[in-house]
Amino acid sequence: MPRAERPLELDGSPLVNFAFDLRTLRGKAGSPSYRELARRAHYSSTTLSDAAGGRRLPSLEVALAYVRACGGDVDEWTRRWHAVAAETAPTAGRSVEDHEGAPYVGLRAYGGGDAGRFFGRERLADDLLQRIGIQRFVAVFGPSGSGKSSLIRAGLVPRLTSTVLAFTPGAHPIEECAIHFAAAANRTTGAVYHDLTGDPRGLHRLVRQFLTAERSDGEIVIVVDQFEELFTLCHDERERSRFIAMLLTAAAADGSRCRVVIGVRADFYPRCALNPELAEALQDAQVTVGPMTPDELRRAITQPAIQAGCTVESALLTTLVAHTHGRAGVLPMLSHALLETWRRRRGHALTLAGFRASGEFDGALVNTAESVFGTFDERRQEIARDLFLRLTVPGEGTEDTKRKIAVEELGDDPVVAEVVDQLTQARLLVRSRDSLELAHEALIKAWPRLAAWLSRDREGQRVHHELTESAAVWERHDHDLDALLRGTRLAVVRDWADSGGCPNVKERLFLDASLAAYEREQTAKRRQIRRQRRSIAVLIVMLLIAASTTVYATSSQLQATRERNVALALNAVNDAAELSRSVPGVAAQLSLAAYRLHPSPVTRDTLISTAGAARRFPFHPGDDSSPVLAGDGRIVLVGRGGQDRTELWSLAEMNVTKAPRTTLLGGRSASVSADSGTAATAAADGTVRLWDIREPAKPRELATLPAAPGSVALSPNGRILVASSADRTPPASVTSDSSEKVTLWDLADSRRPRGVEFRGLPIRAFAGNEVLVTSTAGETATHRGEREQIWDVSSPGSPTLTGESDSQDSQGYIIGKESHFSSYESVGVSKKGGGTYLVWDVKPPRSSRLPALMDTVDGTLTAVAFSANGAFLATADAVGQVTIRNTWTPREPVHIINLPGRAGDLRALAFEPNGRVLVGISFGENPSVWRWSLDTESAAHTACEYGTSRKIIEEWARYFPDVAYRSPCG
Incomplete structure (x- = not known):
């Protein structure tokens, strides 16, 4: 059973009261045993028991460990300990000013007069x-x-x-x-x-x-x-x-x-x-x-005391050396602690007890500062705070620094002078004949109160120092107006003063003078602005009167000029298409000039048409071929059925005469993925070959599939292949009991494809990555003619029928595209009959009918293409006209592009991935590859690539006779 604590004799002494309050704190914490306190505080139970014994004052470390273990307020008990230490010191009661004859200088640096006691x-x-x-x-x-x-x-x-x-x-x-x-x-x-x-x-x-x-x-x-x-x-x-x-x-x-x-x-x-x-x-x-070595520290501690006729207790010397050795920047606090210990000396001996009573090594400086600050009333404390902030410069990437100020900066207030005298006598400040500064920068780091002041508003302190220096400059220049604050600097200083800043008398006079000058300047500016506004109002009235007399004449002239420009521009673009056959560069620049003169959909589309004609390149695929254009417009597959081979043309450089041409085995049918990465060819020997064509000059065979195909089709992403035994270009007219063999191949692993037979349905096209369109012909109870059937092939091993269309023309064809533009998943185009085509949603929820997205598109189509996101549809007709429609508003074409006369029929179209360029391939008298930039500025850039020639100047004079020549590319 633990031994009970010795009762305290409450005699009113500071030491006994301190011990009693420690015991009371332990009682409030639930009276834990000293063994439990030792576990919490990491001091022995005997040491903690002695701390509350009332016989001697414990060290600050032990006292605070006791307080922390009991959940007490550390800051409050630190101040309490310092007060008791000061009261119980052997020479307590000596005044702070009692420094005469001291062998140590305290916080201030040793000077020339201290050379005799400078050791170490x-x-x-x-x-x-x-x-x-x-x-x-x-x-x-x-x-x-x-x-x-x-x-x-x-x-x-x-x-x-x-x-x-x-x-x-x-x-x-x-x-x-x-x-x-x-x-x-x-x-x-x-x-x-x-x-x-x-x-x-x-x-x-x-x-x-x-x-x-x-x-x-x-x-x-x-x-x-x-x-x-x-x-x-x-x-x-x-x-x-x-x-x-x-x-x-x-x-x-x-x-x-x-x-x-x-x-x-x-x-x-x-x-x-x-x-x-x-x-x-x-x-x-x-x-x-x-840092000083232990021997140097011992000399610095003992030699000044010996010269003053004093001794240093061995325990004190050991403690001071142990606290100081190896620590940077502690010599001022050591000197101050020695000074305070000397003040509490016992006879001629500096003792460890006196050192502890002073607040020990780190607390002596705080004890001194707090003891002096505590004697001030509220006004003097505010003066002291302002004074210490004036004497400190906040660091920018460095530690805070002390600042020397002129004594005259403090003004003539006798209360300020009294505060300065007390702080100087305590050796916290050092005053010369005309300047004042901190005794040492150690005070900035060691005194928590000063550190708190500095951290509270560091930017405000910088503003205050700037105000002080500016006021001094103003004084030195005899109150020169040019030295006053203005603009942003004045606004910052004014905000600081309004939010609690404390400028002195001279600084306030300087700030008031700056504000008065600013107000005078603002008043003068306001008067000037009023005069300017009156002058401007008069001028505006005069201008309105003058302008009103010319409005009628100028408006008539402008209207006549606009009508002339429209007529000239339309006349120029009417001839531009035919002119592009012989001089495409001149035609493109003539179209650009017409567009500059009168921007309109007609002149814009003519510019796009002629710029594309200027970028046309010859294309010679041969008589027995049909082109297959990749969905991104970068690759053309040219199948030569008679030779059982397929030529691969790269359009990357848009010059097919120099483009790589690589031969792939198999020419009955060919297909290419939308990203130009994979191709499939059907050979006469009844096989289908898969090719990696990411490097067109070096195609790599991936697999050979056993089949007897007449046609092949790859899904846009290249993951699914469909091979059928009948040719699908044009589609065969088959009956519902056709025995055509169709095989679906899963190409997820291109080296090990997996196939499943998909019987009796001729292939039409893929409408998206996982939607297959097939056709069936014949007559049923509810339907006559050809129909499109829509299959979900996301799982190639088990295709699922999801819907049917109502197309009437068995000679038509169908294409499809996944759409990321609208709420529809996929859109498609198929021939409806009577020379019209229907655009419809090919991937609705499971239903027997396919809802149409737009009205029919008239004309006999030769090529169709969707943009990558399904937002735009491009169609080419038999008269050489390309129409681009928005899939939401099909009856209002976005662009109408015309090929030059006798340029042939467009057999293939494809949008480049960005949707701003359309690629086409035409057959006929001059087979060609076309590339139309749908962006007006890009088309203008293409037109200007040919430079200015005499021909364009001649054509300008012909088509724009009343307009001064100005280069359309200038």
């Missing part, structure tokens, strides 16, 4: 002194808090025998350099600034002039600490570049008597490397300030 960096200081003796330019890099400023100011500068100019660049680095050089040379700042800005060698000349006047053989060492301010505070890129060039020139010039040392925060190394001159100078001129 002797080896690095010797190395830096040796490097500056050899090289004229040295850069000291180190993380924030690594001690680089202390190394330069307390380790290097006091040991130099030369004249030293040490400064930080600030917002105007050349001006800062001029101020310090003028003080050393006893000259006016204005004259020195003029010399520095007039020439990059100005600093070099000033150094030599100064040393000559002093009659000295020595040199000047220019020390620029916190060099990163060049990127955080100086926003003038030109001034920044001039300052860098000025330093490097002074160090590298012939006869130079100047050496330069810069101290740079390590995270700004990439910004330095972006300057080519500085990057070159840094190649072999770097000293890196890294």
Whole structure:
């Protein structure tokens, strides 16, 4: 059974009250045993029990582990622990200002006056002194808090025998350099600034002039600490570049008597490397300030105390070295923790108890900042917040940086001066005669309250800093109007001020002056706009009066011109088709000129017709052949039945005289898939051969099928083959008891086709990938003549009859196409009788009739084609006319294309996949391959490929006599 806790004697002491509240927190958590708490907190049960024993204050880590295990508020207990630690310290009650004679400097960097108590960096200081003796330019890099400023100011500068100019660049680095050089040379700042800005060698000349006047053989060492301010505070890129060039020139010039040392925060190394001159100078001129070794840390901790007549407890020394070794940027917090421990020293000894009472290593700085901030009332806290934000620059890809400000930026408010004095006495701020800055950037990272302020509105802080700098420029230029904010910058600053920003008196005066100037400018613009509007109104009235007198005359002239243009354009296109037989290029350009003169469906289609005639290529398939055109218009199969072979023509280059011609075995019948990838040929020996023709010049035989076919047909996707024993071109007139043999082949595996007999039905065509149309002739009780039967062959092994058509003409033919354009799945065309054709849906739900999609199409058709999505239907008739219809509005043709006279009959049509180009093959006097660009601009481009000739100028004068010549392609 666990032992009961020792009762507490509630004497009102802070330590006992702290222990009592810990026990109360444990009770609220359900009074878990200390063994259970140890499991949760990862500390021993004895350690946790002692924490609530009331005899001594536990460490912050143990106290917070106890609180977390009981579900308490960590932030609240952290503040509570620091308060108790301060009250129970051995020398509690000493004022914050009690720093006189302290052996440690706290947050601020060691300066020249602190050289006697600067220990631990002797080896690095010797190395830096040796490097500056050899090289004229040295850069000291180190993380924030690594001690680089202390190394330069307390380790290097006091040991130099030369004249030293040490400064930080600030917002105007050349001006800062001029101020310090003028003080050393006893000259006016204005004259020195003029010399520095007039020439990059100005600093070099000033150094030599100064040393000559002093009659000295020595040199000047220019020390620029916190060099990163060049990127955080100086926003003038030109001034920044001039300052860098000025330093490097002074160090590298012939006869130079100047050496330069810069101290740079390590995270700004990439910004330095972006300057080519500085990057070159840094190649072999770097000293890196890294973490201190344990021996160096021990000297830095113990030697200042020994000089002050104090000792450092061994336990404290061990704890401090363990906390500090290997950690970057912690030296300011170490120095501050030592200072606070010295304030709580026991006699002449710095003890571990005093260190813990100060808030330990990470808490000492927070404890100091919070203790001072906690003494302020609400107004002073708001002033302190604004002050710390002014002294900090939000990083852009780097850590946040401290910012030095002029004391005059704070104004004359005595309450502000009081807050500054208290923060300075606590060594949180460092104040010189005319400037103020944070004691160290470590405060930015270590103080949670400041970090929260910074994260709350980082963009607002950047706006505030810009306002401050702009107000300073305005002051320096004696309230020049050109220095006021305008446009977007003014709008951003005004929004910041209206949303809770806190500008000081000078900034508010500057912002008010900018707003007043903006309002004056807007008022002047409004007056000017009103004057302009009145002038414009008068001019408009005068123009309307003048225009009204010419409207009647010009409208009559325009109407006459339009009527003349229509007549000339129609006269030109009437002759263009016949002209295209002899001079196709001239005919195409003449049609283009007519279209430009009067755009209309007639002139547009004539342009498409003549441009296609200009792109016509001869085609010589032979007398005993019939062409089969692929659905994408890229391949033509020419079957030669007498020779039992099929020629494969590639139209890819639209020049069949040079196109590859490859012979395939079998010439009785041929078929090709819609994508020009697969072909099938029927041979005289009763076999069907499948071919891979994706490379037309190198067709590859895939399989030979045992059959006795008269015709073959491939589905558009090439997956199903139908072979029949009767020829289907033209279709045979067979009776219903025909014994024609039809075989369906499943080509899913093209090397192992599977066939099934499909008896007694002559093949007509595929209507889509999985719909087969067959025909049957004869007379039934309800029907006389030929009918089309629609079969679902999605499963080739078991075809299913889904419907019948009412076509009356047994000499007609049928084609089909899957449609992705409308709600219909497939559309087809078949001959109805009397020289008309019916377009209908060939894949309805299971029914005995096929609903028609459109009215009949008149004429004797020689070729039919659907676009890839089934939206457009192209038909060619016996008089050489091609009509393109929208399948939804068939009685309103989209295009009417005419072939030149005696060009022959079109035997095949196909749309290219994009639907904007139609390919055709004609037989007759001049067999040809045609290619019509249905897009007007593409047709115009084709017409203009032939250039301008004298003939087109002559034809222009003939057809457009009253119109000045203007090249239709110009």
